[in-house]
Amino acid sequence: KNELYQVELELTSDDDQQLRSLTDRIREEASGGTGWQRLGNLLLKSGQFNKAEELYNVLLEQTSDESEKALYYNQLGYVKHHQGDYEKAIWYYEQALEIQQKILPSNHPSLAISYNNIGLVYDNMKEYSKVLSYHEKALKIYQKTLPSNHPDLAISYNNIGSVYDEMGEYSKALSYHEKALKIYQKTLPSNHPLLATSYNNIGYVYKNIVEYSKALS
Template identity: 55%
Template sequence: MNIDTAICMKSSTPFAEVSKVSFFEGKEEEILFSTHTIFRINRIERIPDEHTDRLWQVNLTLAGNQDDDFSKLTAHLREKLNWAKGWPQLGSILIQLGEPAKAEHLYQILIETAPSDKARGGYNHMLGMVYNRLGEYSKAITFYERALDIKEKTVPQNLPDLAGSYNNIGNVYGNMGEYSKALSSHERSLEIDRKALPPNHPDLASDYNNIGSVYYNMGEYSKALSSYERSLEIKKIALPPNHPDLATSYNNIGLVYDNMGEYSKALSSYERSLEIQNIALPPNHPDLAASYNNIGLVYDNMGEYSKALSSY
């Protein structure tokens, strides 16, 4: 572990060297950090161990409040979760943690006790998200449209909240294979966001990405590529440089080039996606496996079978 004293002087995170008062006094170095301390992971490497072969060393550097990447990520997360407090925010976090069934139970209770129509609309929206994650698409459409109906009566027109509803309805139609309906919803979302948001807002990147996905599924690869590249341009400005959403954009662009038979461009995009994932994700994350598989498929299509086998 590395601790930069220059960072420490500017940081609001307290810590103390406690080796002299430790039970193991003089035998090891011990530093006590406060609970909200943030570290940058430099590298993770296996430690040889003849007994279990399960030991890993994680090399960390203390990250202060002045760290640019940390500041950007914190601002992004605050904005992403800013719509809700308390129990509603917990439901949103449960969805992001992959626990939609628990979130469903919570939002059903919240709808019954909602203090206003506006709150009820928000909870219906989140239930739509839950059912989409659970693959119950007809229920998802029902709750999203119910939320949209409430929002249209309770909030000003062209507010980003309305765009979010159209966007999510489009995602469900896309999952159902109803691409014309999906495209119409995503384009309505983009229309609202372009009027309501700054030109490099992350929600615009999401709109362009979703439109690109619809065109990709319809086999209109040039239109898909154009939308994916516009999404990536915005993400490069709006997000930290190694945010997983950037990896998603590079992966999507790689998929388009792959289907267009432009394998060298596809390979370049997949490798850039993998490079970001290796920094941003845990070493055994499923997205890493998907990236290696995509790289293997490209090498396979290029006839470089030994490289394909290595990636597979």
């Protein structure tokens, strides 16, 4: 049986400014949750997916708290997604979603995040009808719970626009990308990178329309 041991360490001196800056930076990067959860976040951010997987599996074994289980399943889904093991990623994300559906209200933002996570994995697998279904579920939650110009709505519109583009449904793709652009134009400074991304998305759809019409002629 795997076990985790927690060791408390303290800096013996505050004189070393470089070390102090480093520990502050690590604390900032790995924020949130218990010490073990912060360690998991740090392992994910530094790309140490195998170690993160080991840690989350042990934490999963040791907890009886349902919300913690959902968190660990989600993180394991993230690990498997980044390792390219899409079937396993979906399995973990679905375990998390199943728990969340039992313990959270049906329009809770965490459910939307889970739907989007599953949608992104299916996107890698090019199963576009499933991608669309999950992104639309997320969008419905955001539309009910967020103000109409919230950035998460723009992300949802972009996600759906990209799926329609990949499916060759260009007018729908444009419609969703333009909705995202309108939100960004209202809420972001004119030189923000997300605006550039939005213009790129729309430009890419127009490029595909031109190529498609050439292919037909």
